[in-house]
Amino acid sequence: MLNLLLAIACFQPIEVIEYELDNGLRVLIYEDHFVPVVSTQIHYRVGSYYEPKGLTGISHLLEHMAFKGTEKHGPKEYNKIIEEAGGYENGYTSVDRTVYYANLRSDRYELELEMEADRMHNLVISPEEFVPEKAVVMEEKRLRENDPFSSLVEQLDLMSYTCHPYRNPIIGFMPDLERTTRDDVYNWYRRNYNPANAVIVLAGDVDPEEARGMVIKHFGSIKGVPVDDMVYSEPPQRGERRFVLKKPVNQPALAIYYHTVPSDHEDMYALDVISVILSSGYSARFEQDLVRDKGIATAVSTYHQNLKYGGGFTLLAIPQQDIDLGTLEEEIYRVLENLKSAPISESELAKAKNKALAQDIYRRDSPERIGAHIGQLEIAGRGWESINEYPASIQKVNIEDVMAVAQKYLTQDNRTVGYLVPTEVK
Amino acid sequence: MIKAFIILFPIFVSFATDIQRDTLDNGLVILTVEAHRIPVVEMRAYVRAGSVLDPSGKEGLANLTGQCLIRGTGQYSYGELVESIESVGGEFTPFVTEDYAGFNGKVLSKDLGRLIDILESCLQHPEFDSLELLRLKRETISLIKVRSDNPFEVSEKGFRSLLFGDHPLGHFPEGIESSVAAITAPEARDFYDTYYRPNNTFLIFVGDFIKDSLLMMLRSHFELWKRQEMPKLEFVEPAPIDRSKAKVIPMDISQAYILLGNFGPRYGEADWNAARVMNYVLGGAGLTSRISGTIREEKGLAYIAYSSFRRFINGGYFAAEVQTKKEMVNEAVTALIQEMEKIRDTIHVEEVARAKKFYTGYLPLAYDTYGEMASIIASIEIDDLGLDYLSRFEDYIRALTISDLQTAAKKYLHPERFYLLIVGDVDPEDIALDKIDWVQ
Known part of the structure; x- marks a missing residue:
């Protein structure tokens, strides 16, 4: 227990300045003046979850087209401007959000604000640019298909959800990509990209007052139109x-x-602790038991993901030579059953909590990472404050919670199991 | 704004340039940067004991030796060792590359003593238990198999082997199945005894500590570690490419993974900055580079299209890389060759200006976390650039001329003689290239 108390002692709450412009744009500022760098990020509340049937992948396709020029700047000009400023820029699309960001020296981050305001309002999406870029995205899709693990996880999502959009791959289905037109993408852009559907995060060496002036200057005049959230649920x-x-x-x-x-949901903290106990680090249960002692697995990883409208506990395992998947599966269940039937020790619980807390502290070394975390929490509806509540919530998890939560969710009826097997003997 | 910048800049400069280098009597080099942003310390340990030192037929020996260091020591069992670090939320991971083996570690600063204790135990008192080695071998062979399903890995491995042949850079650190299976615990012990020496090692610490106390701690843990002269190894240089060679590795996938290139600069080469800025323009700059501009942006042939240099102590190479539909292989390869030809002929003033602006502007972003700082210090040490390198970096970049870049392009890019590797369901007959030998 001593170790746990000490880890918590290292945890200082973070401070974030937050406000909303009249047009609905939420602004969050996290100050860190250690180096003269600012990570400027814009998170849109749109991703694969929100996509209509037949147009899966459209949010990601739009993200690609968002680098193809506005009324003011030609294709790739954005990249060149950031590059000449010595910045790093990128974009990514997930289940529930689309993010654009640039990390720049703090004397020039206004550039990125200006460019993002332009991107929010003035994208062109020209047919000439659309055709080759769609081909690029289809190549990206093929890259994923050629990675056996990506294919396995994609299939797992499809089987685990029957009607909920969490089943759809973020990159979309190939036939949907083929059918998506320039106009579809443009309409998707018009519907989703506006101040009322976005969150701006400035993390790093920022003067908050100055930043407010810049945000108002560049985004203040763009009209905000709230986008209705969509609620889907998956039957149990x-x-x-x-x-x-x-x-x-x-x-x-x-x-x-x-x-x-x-x-x-409260149970997520105990599930986080379970994921750490099972697979984080060399001392985790799967590593010690299945990889090392039994020599059954090469690797077993677990991942607990909580989203606004559902969550899941994913487990991926690779058997060692000559071990069949059935044996590996049985052994995994034995480890999970053990978690349900025998109380974990105080020291194992303390270790798992220390790990979860340390990861939160490590993240603070990077304004980009902490900014991304703040944006993610805002979009998921939990609010940045949950960063500060996390240590207390994790600390509250006790031995009985771990057992109860394992018994509640890690059950046979609640699981989907996929085998990746060779098509032929080589 | 200007005011804020002036106030902050000196703090930053001190983080950037205050790299301290100390050497113990036994030759152990210790590089430190004190920083107090968060209560965390990042540690790196580098021993020059990478896979280029694998004896022929023992490919994978350096890797197994390096990985085995945490699998039980004179003081701790494997379980105790990982428990000690992980119970406080710390991380301690072995790594083995072509040139170096060692550890990456990270702890809350209150646990720094614990980290150093474990580091000492692993570097100075490993056990090489034969059962642990057997386990490691099984895990390694499984990993080699997993990687054989990943076309990226298969293509890089295939290209390296085509380029370097029997030279030690021709194999990956993990080795090959048959050689890994044959390695014994006494061999790992011998390899360890030869290369794991303080005069062959450097340590890096970045973060929340007081340097003097850290040095005192390190002295008490490492000063009894015995130095020993390193064997002098001569590598037979791979034969230069006099005629283009190509190879297809068949794989049942929907794309072709293409790698095309030649030998490149190794560490310490004087023209490295010229070479990398030239490559930035050619294929290193992401979407604004020439290769990406042609192959991805203009033709829509690929999601990934770029070029890079990989450098090692005993060699290096240049490779341009594309993944595209198999019907498009010809077009993609032709485009890569044309881009190499073009940049040998012409580099525009604006391109060089943009590249220079990027490199000089980006500098503070390149090491704005403890971990990135530790990585930069490692490359300064490996490349022998001098502790003030970061403060001189902008001058180096500004001084580069178009002619420097063109000289580097002519030296390292050879559109008329190269090695080409393609992974996928591709028939060599469909690729219309002159003056090329296809190899099996």
Whole structure:
């Protein structure tokens, strides 16, 4: 317990300045003056979750087109401007958000604000640029198909959700990409990119007053139109689902998904602790038991994801040579059953909590990472304050919670199991 | 704004340039940067004991030796060792590359003593238990198999082997299945005894500590570690490329993974800055580079299209890389060759100006976290650039001329003689290239 108390002693709450412009744009500022660098990020509340049937992947395609020029700046001009300023820029699309960001020296981050305001309002999406860029995205899709693990996880999502949009791949289905037109993308842009559907995060060496002036100057006159949130729910899973995915691989693998809870649910903390106990670091249970002692697995990883409208506990495992997937699966269940039936020790719980807390402290070394975390929490509806509440919530998790939560979610009826197997003997 | 910048700049400069280098009597080099942003210390340990030192037929020996260091020591079992670090939320991971083996570590600063204790134990008192080595071998062979399903890994491995052949850079640190299976614990112990020496090692600490107390701690843990002269190894240089060679590695995938290139600069080469700025223009700058501009932006052939240099102590290479539909291989390869030809002929003033602005402007972003700082210090030490390198970096970049870049392009880019590797369901007959030998 001593270690745990000390780790918590290192945890200082963060301070974030937050406000909203009249047009609905939320602004969050996290100050860190250690180096003269600012990470400027804009998070839009749009991603694969919000996409209509038949147009999966459209948010990601739009993200690509967002680098293809505005009325003011030609294609790639944005990249060149940031590059000449010595900045690093990028964009990414996830289930529930699309993010653009640039890290720049703090004497020039206004550039990125100016460029993002332009991107929010003035994208052109020309047909000439659309055709080759769609081809690029289709190549990106093929890259993923050629990665056996990406294919396995994609199939796992499809089987775990029957009607909820969390089943759709962020990059979309190939036939949907083929059918998506320039106008579809443009309409999607017009519908979703506006101040009322966005969050700006400035993290780093920022003078908040000066930043406010800049944000108002560049975004203040853009009209905000709230976008209705969409609520989908997945009916509770009633019975195990299984599938086999055949690919030309040398190495078989196994994936399991358990439905858990959305991001505002209390049980997520115990689930985070369980994920750490099972697979974080060399001393984790799967590593010590299945990889090392039994020599059954090469690697077992777990990942607990909480989103606004649902969550899941994913497990990926690779068997060692000559171990069949059935044996590996049984051994994984033995480890999970153990978690449900035998109380974990105080020291194991303390270790898991220390790890979770240390990761939160490590993240503060990077304004970009902490900015991304703040944006993610805002979009998920939890608010940046949950960063400060996290240590206390993690600390509250006790031995009984870990057992109870394992018993509640890691059940046979609640799981989907996928086998990746070779199509042929090589 | 200007005012804020002036006030902040000196703080930053002190973080950037205040790299301290101390050497213990036994030759152990200790590089430190004190920083107090968060209560955390990042540590790196580099021992020049990478896979280029694998004896022929023992490919994978350096990797198994480096990985085995945490699998039990004179003081701690593997379990105790990882528990000690992980129970306080710390991280301690072995790594083995072509040139170096060592550890990456990170702890809350209150646990720094614990980290150093573990580091000492692993570097100076590893056990090489044969059962632990057997486990590691099984895990390594499984990982080699997993990687054989990943076309990126297969293509890089294939290209390296085509380029370097029997030279130690021709294999990946993990080795090959058959050689890994044959490695024994006494061999790992011998490798360790030869290369894991203080005069062959440097340590890096960045973060929240007081340097004098850290040095005192390190002295008490490492001053008894015995130095020993390193064996002098001569590597037979791979034969220069006199005629283009190409190879297809068949794989049942929907794209072709293409790598095309030649030998490149190794560490310490005087024209490195010229070479990297030239490559930035050619294929290193992301979407604004020439290769990405042609292959991705203009033709829509690929999601990934770029070029890079990989440098090692005993060699290096240049490679341009594209993944595209198999029907488009010809077009993509032709485009890569044309871009190499073009940049040998012409580099525009605006391109050089933009590249220079990027490199000089980006500098503070390149090491704005403890971890990035530690990585930069490692490359300064490996490349022997001098502790004041970061403060001189902008001058180096500004002094580069178009002619420097063109000289580097002519030296390292050879559109008329190169190695080409393609992974995928591709028939060499469909690729219309003159003056090229296809190899099996």
